Amino acid sequence: MDGAKYISTVNHPIEEPIEDKAVLDVRNLETVFRTQDGDVHAVNDVSFSLRPGELLGIVGESGSGKSVTMMSLLKLLAMPPAEIVGGSVNFGGQDLLSLSLKDLRAIRGGDIGFIFQDPMTSLNPVFTVGYQLMEPLRTHLGMDKKAARQRAVELLELVGIPSASERLRDFPHQFSGGMRQRVMIAIALACDPKVLIADEPTTALDVTVQAQIIEIIKDLRQKLGMAIVWITHDLGVVAGIADRVAVMYGGQIVEYADVDRLYEDPRHPYTKALLQTLPSHGDERDERLVSIPGQAPNLKGPLKACPFAPRCSSVFDKCWTANPPSFDVSINQKSACWLEESNG
DSSP states (O other): OOGGGGOOSOOOOOOSOGGGGOSEEEEEEEEEEEETTEEEEEEEEEEEEEOTTOEEEEEOOTTSSHHHHHHHHTTOSOTTTEEEEEEEEEETTEEGGGSOHHHHHHHBTTTEEEEOSOHHHHSOTTSOHHHHHHHHHHHHSOOOHHHHHHHHHHHHHHTTOSSHHHHTTOOGGGSOHHHHHHHHHHHHHTTOOSEEEEESTTTTSOHHHHHHHHHHHHHHHHHHOOEEEEEESOHHHHTTTOSEEEEEETTEEEEEEEHHHHHHSOOSHHHHHHHHTSOOTTOTTOOOOOOOOSOOOOOBSOOOSOTTGGGOTTOOGGGGTOOOOOEEEETTEEEOOHHHHHHO
16 A cells, blocks of 8 residues: 555654653553453553643544543443453543542543543533533633633634524534534533543544544644544544554554554554555545455453454464564554564
């Protein structure tokens, strides 16, 4: 595949370890769902870091563990059946996983904002948009009603909603899908978070609205300087917005690299397969979309082999007997593939 077609215009080379200045540092995170049919190991030894102002793309197919990983950070999963069985999440010098739910609530929607996939299920249908915008301002920042209302209007204007002061009185169903997503972004930004987690914020929107939402996020990132984790199944989206990309499969990160390097020289077979699925614009000879053969792995029980082995065109004997560690490919790139061991 010609990776040059998808090279990002973003260029933030990493010249020193990210962990030294990380605003968010996740180490060896493991999350299990206890079910009647056995334990589902949804997140397996995931580690990544995020520095101030950086945008990290988390990419993978549905079921790869992207959303569960991010929801684990703030204990947003129902427990039970979910259980975080290992790891740490360092934010502001404290481990979020060791905090009580009361202390976590002070961080959720405050220092860490979260944009969920479906705004219609995330926004409360019985409260006005104004109330839902003002609530975090009054809860986290202690604003009085007048100040909170003024700030709510500013937030709606910030995300491009016209007639903002009048729209505060409207309910979620009175907004279009794109406008509801803008409201969700406004709520997530209400308390000037240090970190914004965007969980597939454009998935349910048409292409034109998707582009508008992406531009809003890019613009707000420049204006506010916040760090962003962008979860998506679309490598084409992160090409133009991310600084680094973590590719997830089978509940673990299989490749981790600067965005330009990932597109120029993908190393893990799964990353290569994902890039092959991107539409090749301008190739009039063959407009067929490519898919990855096979299905996502069954995550019941610990991984005892490479989870991508059944779908991999480069598989060999060792792939079936042990799950590979993450090998350093270069200073800014890691790949969890046994091919890297043999290449080394």
